[in-house]
Amino acid sequence: MGKLDGQWALVTGGGSGLGRAFTLALAAEGARVAVADIDGERAEKVVGEISGRGLALAGDVSDSTTVARWFETLGAASGRRLEILFNNAGYADAPAGLQERSRAIAQEMMSGKGQQTPLDATIALSDADWARMLSVHLSGTFYCTREALRWMTPARYGRIVNLGSIAATTGLAMVPHYCAAKGGILAFTKSVAREVMPFGITVNALAPGFIDTPLLDPFDGLARMAVLASIPMGRFGKPEEVVPSAMLLVDPANGFMTGQVISPNGGQVI
Ligand SMILES: NC(=O)c1ccc[n+]([C@@H]2O[C@H](COP(=O)([O-])OP(=O)(O)OC[C@H]3O[C@@H](n4cnc5c(N)ncnc54)[C@H](O)[C@@H]3O)[C@@H](O)[C@H]2O)c1
Structure with a gap:
């Protein structure tokens, strides 16, 4: 008997990295998972x-039309029920030319000169890159939450888990658009948690912190070493x-915890 027997979950971005790991764990506890x-x-492949x-x-x-279509398909299979939602889909990419500039900066720092080259992460960010980042992370989280609440509220039960990041809690100089999107997700989490807490729904x-998935592929060479050096666990x-x-956040027994941010980060942020 699994803890989640009979439940349906939806994991966005469930095809890789964290989303895949969440999917396997949910299924191991008996949930059926829309990936x-x-x-x-x-x-x-992950459904396989x-x-x-x-x-x-x-x-x-x-795309809100796509998300509405996902819920139609899911509703037909689940009987318009969803107990668990992971708003997890996302990506991280750096503004143009940033890898080269951060390499130059790392060399300056190692030679003891101090930083001479400006990082220019914000200056180099295009309108399109800014908008896409907010759209995938923040609007995507909103669209799926909106659809899920249409079923969770009348059912008086739900567990919603949103993917923030230490990028939101501490800021990361290289990716201001990613940090802004993740910060928005944390604020949205707290707002919706307050809204729906009388209805058995936790958010x-x-x-x-930095987790070894394909999301970190853009960090190569020196950038990767610099990140590793900033993690007290060294990995x-x-x-x-x-x-x-x-x-823990989807456990049916964990009904008194809502609006919280849990940060597995290898001691990088305490
Ligand atoms: N890996 C980390 O270090 C880390 C740290 C903190 C937070 N996060 C967050 O965790 C989440 C999962 O990241 P991951 O590390 O597993 O990355 P990943 O690249 O392994 O997986 C992300 C998945 O999301 C999918 N995806 C991307 N854009 C999408 C879109 N527009 N619509 C639907 N699916 C889309 C990708 O195809 C991919 O399968 C992301 O929100 C990420 O920001 C990751």
């Missing part, structure tokens, strides 16, 4: 890994090390 991803093949006990949904979370956030986390915090 939504912009890469439909990845979503299918849970022996087909769920369904794959392809599309872009930043919490995870704010992981990136593994997706499986975020799973216990995630499972």
Whole structure:
């Protein structure tokens, strides 16, 4: 008997990294999982890994029509029920030319000169890169939450988990758009938590530190070493090390915790 027997979950970005790890853990506790991803093949593959006990949904979370379509498909399979939502889809990319400038800065720092080259992360950010980042992370979280609450509120039960990041709680100089999107997600988490707490629905956030998934691929060479040096445990986390915090937030017994931010981060932020 799993803790989540009979429940349905939706994991956006469930085709890779953290979303895949959440999906496997949810299924191991008995939930059926709708895995939504912009890469439909990845979503299918992960549904295969849970022996087909769920369904794959392809599309872009930043498009509200796509999200409404996902919920139609899910509703037909689940009987218009959803107990668990992970707003997890996302990406991180740096503004143009930033890798080169951060490499130059790292060399300046190592030679003891102090930083001479401006990072220019904000100056280099285009309107399109800013808008896309907010759209995927923040609007995507809003669209899925809006749809999920239409079912969770009348059912008087729900567990919503939003993916923040230490990028939101501490800021990261290299990715101002990512930090802004994640900060918005944490504020949205707290607002919706207050709104729906009388209805058996909890809304919490995870704010992981650096976790070894394809999201970190843009960090290469010196940038990777600089990040590692800033983590007291001296290594990136593994997706499986975020799973216990995630499972706490979806535990049916954990009904008194809402609006909280849990941060598995290897001691980087205390
Ligand atoms: N890896 C980390 O260090 C870290 C740290 C803190 C927070 N996070 C957050 O965790 C979440 C998952 O990241 P991850 O590390 O597992 O990354 P990942 O790249 O391994 O997985 C992200 C998944 O989201 C999907 N995706 C991206 N854009 C999408 C869109 N527009 N619509 C639908 N699906 C989309 C991708 O196809 C991919 O399968 C993200 O929100 C990320 O910001 C990651």
